[in-house]
Ligand SMILES: Nc1ncnc2c1ncn2[C@@H]1O[C@H](COP(=O)(O)OP(=O)(O)OP(=O)(O)O)[C@@H](O)[C@H]1O
């Protein structure tokens with residue numbers, strides 16, 4: 001398996017989220033993802049980027065291209081040094097929000113991805129990684 005990754009992009013503002021959406025879309029198109037799959041990964045990216053900005057106090061995202069034989073995938077790794085999530089199980093449940101959201105972002109991103117990993121510790125920060133095969 002080979003991984004090609006981009007430099008981490010800053011996620012601080014709504015503008016940065018728009019930029020990430022564009023970068024993910026561009027990469028998905030370049031890899032030959034169909035329109036539906038493009039939209040799935042862009043939507044998941046958007047939700048996780050929004051969480052990074054809103055709850056993580058800002059952070060970074062890395063866009064990675066994973067190749068395994070003839071298969072290829074897009075992997076996105078979001079990281080922040082924010083407050084972290086005390087109860088990850090609860091945070092993943094549809095409808096749970098600590099803010100004013102709908103509580104659908106994390107669960108939605110998980111459903112839109114083939115692989116989903118979350119690592120979060122209170123006081124340390126949060127790392128969410130998603131992968132979608134072409
Ligand atoms: N990066 C993060 N750092 C700290 N807490 C987070 C982070 N991402 C998510 N959370 C916590 O997990 C909860 C659930 O996130 P989720 O994205 O599912 O819902 P939401 O952001 O509250 O609402 P929505 O995404 O539907 O607008 C958030 O309310 C927040 O408490």
Ligand SMILES: [Mg+2]
Nearest residue numbers: 051101105106
């Ligand atoms: Mg959210």
